Amino acid sequence: MFDTFLRILKTSRIAFDLSYKSSPGLTALISILTIANGLFPSFLVWIGKLIIDSILQSQSKSELWMDLLQSDAVSLVYVEGILTILYFGSQKLYNIAYTLLRIRLGQEVNERILSKAIRLELTQFEDSETYDKMTQARTEASSKPLSMVTRFFTIAQSSITIVSFFGLLIKLSPLASFILVIAAIPSFIAETKFSNHSFRLFRWKAKETREQVYLETLMAREDNAKEILLFNLGKEFLNRYKNNFQRIYIEDKKLTITKGIFSFLLGLLSQFAFYGSYIWIVCLALLHKISLGEMTMYLVIFRQGQGTFSNALSAFGGIYEDHLYIENLMEFLDLKILKQYGNKKGNHQRLGIVFDSVSFQYPGAKQPSLSNVSFELKPEEKLAIVGENGSGKTTLIKLLTRLYSPTSGKIYLDGIHLEDWDEETLRKRFGVIFQNFVQYQFKVGENIGMGDVQKVQSEAEWIPAAKLGMAHDFVTNLEHGYATRLGKWFQDGRELSGGQWQKVALARAFMRTSADILILDEPTSAIDAEAEMKVFEHFREHTQGKTVILISHRFSTVRMADQILVLEQGKKTEWGSHEELLLNKGKYEKLFRLQQAGYQ
Numbered sequence: 400m401f402d403t404f405l406r407i408l409k410t411s412r413i414a415f416d417l418s419y420k421s422s423p424g425l426t427a428l429i430s431i432l433t434i435a436n437g438l439f440p441s442f443l444v445w446i447g448k449l450i451i452d453s454i455l456q457s458q459s460k461s462e463l464w465m466d467l468l469q470s471d472a473v474s475l476v477y478v479e480g481i482l483t484i485l486y487f488g489s490q491k492l493y494n495i496a497y498t499l500l501r502i503r504l505g506q507e508v509n510e511r512i513l514s515k516a517i518r519l520e521l522t523q524f525e526d527s528e529t530y531d532k533m534t535q536a537r538t539e540a541s542s543k544p545l546s547m548v549t550r551f552f553t554i555a556q557s558s559i560t561i562v563s564f565f566g567l568l569i570k571l572s573p574l575a576s577f578i579l580v581i582a583a584i585p586s587f588i589a590e591t592k593f594s595n596h597s598f599r600l601f602r603w604k605a606k607e608t609r610e611q612v613y614l615e616t617l618m619a620r621e622d623n624a625k626e627i628l629l630f631n632l633g634k635e636f637l638n639r640y641k642n643n644f645q646r647i648y649i650e651d652k653k654l655t656i657t658k659g660i661f662s663f664l665l666g667l668l669s670q671f672a673f674y675g676s677y678i679w680i681v682c683l684a685l686l687h688k689i690s691l692g693e694m695t696m697y698l699v700i701f702r703q704g705q706g707t708f709s710n711a712l713s714a715f716g717g718i719y720e721d722h723l724y725i726e727n728l729m730e731f732l733d734l735k736i737l738k739q740y741g742n743k744k745g746n747h748q749r750l751g752i753v754f755d756s757v758s759f760q761y762p763g764a765k766q767p768s769l770s771n772v773s774f775e776l777k778p779e780e781k782l783a784i785v786g787e788n789g790s791g792k793t794t795l796i797k798l799l800t801r802l803y804s805p806t807s808g809k810i811y812l813d814g815i816h817l818e819d820w821d822e823e824t825l826r827k828r829f830g831v832i833f834q835n836f837v838q839y840q841f842k843v844g845e846n847i848g849m850g851d852v853q854k855v856q857s858e859a860e861w862i863p864a865a866k867l868g869m870a871h872d873f874v875t876n877l878e879h880g881y882a883t884r885l886g887k888w889f890q891d892g893r894e895l896s897g898g899q900w901q902k903v904a905l906a907r908a909f910m911r912t913s914a915d916i917l918i919l920d921e922p923t924s925a926i927d928a929e930a931e932m933k934v935f936e937h938f939r940e941h942t943q944g945k946t947v948i949l950i951s952h953r954f955s956t957v958r959m960a961d962q963i964l965v966l967e968q969g970k971k972t973e974w975g976s977h978e979e980l981l982l983n984k985g986k987y988e989k990l991f992r993l994q995q996a997g998y999q
């Protein structure tokens with residue numbers, strides 16, 4: 400219990416901190432308005448009582464309007480009117496400040512989530528638990544810090560109102576204040592009982608919700624439409640979507656109904672307490688122990704006080720719920736970045752790449768994807784990696800570029816262990832185009848420019864890179880040339896063919912002129928043979944002095960490499976030049992002959 404309290408205290412501090420950081424001015428304004436809005440109700444009911452009492456006590460017999468308008472009772476109405484306008488204005492201002500703070504705070508939290516997301520490691524992205532945490536943080540937790548802060552403000556405001564009501568009630572009886580408190584407790588119980596439950600449900604739902612979002616994407620995205628239409632998959636997916644919803648809905652429905660019944664029954668208790676007090680106050684008025692003005696005031700206090708009190712108490716219950724969501728958000732934001740980087744920025748000498756008995760097993764996988772792979776690649780050498788699907792080619796690249804760290808063994812670049820390299824320096828050394836390179840729905844020029852973040856907008860650099868990647872000709876034929884937006888997400892977007900996209904990706908690789916190790920993972924699979932020849936000629940010309948690693952299933956390209964690495968089920972089985980491997984008469988020779996026969 401005490402532990403929960405401390406945890407709530409911690410998350411509350413975080414929520415306030417976030418709110419203050421997102422806008423100190425708005426947070427301060429809301430705090431001031433909270434106090435003001437807490438005091439207004441008491442002033443208003445008190446003036447209400449004064450008005451009734453002054454009517455009853457009025458001795459004036461004048462029927463002149465001028466006299467009536469200047470009487471005590473009417474003067475009090477003026478005061479109440481002015482106060483009500485101020486109260487109204489203050490509430491409106493609070494709403495404006497609240498809306499603006501909600502937008503700012505939502506942005507602040509989302510920025511933090513995304514800043515964390517872009518620093519996560521690939522392994523963490525691929526881990527479903529981490530991914531769930533992130534999805535949950537993005538869907539719900541971004542609004543929860545504000546909700547928590549608001550609830551604290553509600554409590555503060557209600558407390559001020561209640562304390563000032565107590566001040567007015569004390570004259571009636573201290574017991575009356577006690578009843579006011581007791582009567583609100585049942586609704587509080589109803590509220591808190593379910594907050595924990597609904598959070599658990601939310602967590603449990605994460606998987607289902609994720610599946611729903613995925614199915615929606617499948618059915619509603621144009622890039623999937625072709626296959627879904629032709630394979631007639633639409634109904635199948637829609638059924639899955641419906642069944643999934645049904646499962647989520649059953650739990651939601653159960654919770655909503657139970658919560659509704661429970662709070663109705665407990666709310667009845669509050670109503671009994673109110674009407675008990677009502678009878679008591681009316682009796683006191685009949686006995687002339689209290690004035691008519693006082694009777695009205697007490698009844699309003701009871702009616703409003705009960706509402707205010709149960710608001711404050713349910714805000715307490717809500718704080719617990721918000722706290723659970725914020726803890727989830729913090730769990731995500733505090734995720735440790737496991738990968739260690741060093742501070743080495745390189746060697747005077749270029750010594751190339753060394754793999755020393757490198758093995759790697761994906762988290763949760765039963766078998767290693769790479770086993771005991773060793774080789775040495777001299778600087779400026781061109782390496783081709785061949786092997787069947789799933790033999791570990793891409794995995795090797797992921798290890799070399801430090802997207803993953805080997806399970807055992809070491810990788811060296813220029814004699815320095817990869818883990819000792821400074822992160823940014825290391826990243827700058829590589830230019831990598833993966834099979835599933837990103838198709839940015841930006842301008843075609845920017846798609847090329849992404850190869851070098853410093854030059855994303857540099858049109859002068861896009862064109863030569865596009866020429867080398869064989870993309871220039873088709874880009875100039877597009878309606879807006881390099882300014883044409885790609886993809887279908889935006890209204891003016893233009894879709895490219897698979898091969899054209901690959902040419903854009905190759906141009907992106909050529910853009911990375913500062914990198915001295917270029918890695919192309921099946922970059923030309925969708926490009927026609929003639930263009931491929933040209934691209935590789937360009938590559939040869941423009942990568943002199945650079946290391947190139949190429950993954951390809953086309954032997955016409957592979958044979959041009961200085962060294963060829965053959966991988967079979969994660970193991971290195973052959974290494975050497977094309978000629979050497981042919982003489983070897985191993986797997987490489989067999990595959991080469993097979994492909995050659997296919998062309999004859």
Ligand SMILES: Nc1ncnc2c1ncn2[C@@H]1O[C@H](COP(=O)(O)OP(=O)(O)OP(=O)(O)O)[C@@H](O)[C@H]1O
Binds near residue numbers: 764787790794
């Ligand atoms: N993220 C991952 N998590 C778990 N296993 C993976 C992951 N990525 C790849 N694998 C597994 O590791 C093995 C090697 O995959 P890899 O992508 O390196 O093969 P590849 O040689 O590049 O294949 P392809 O020619 O089809 O591109 C495969 O068995 C694959 O199923």
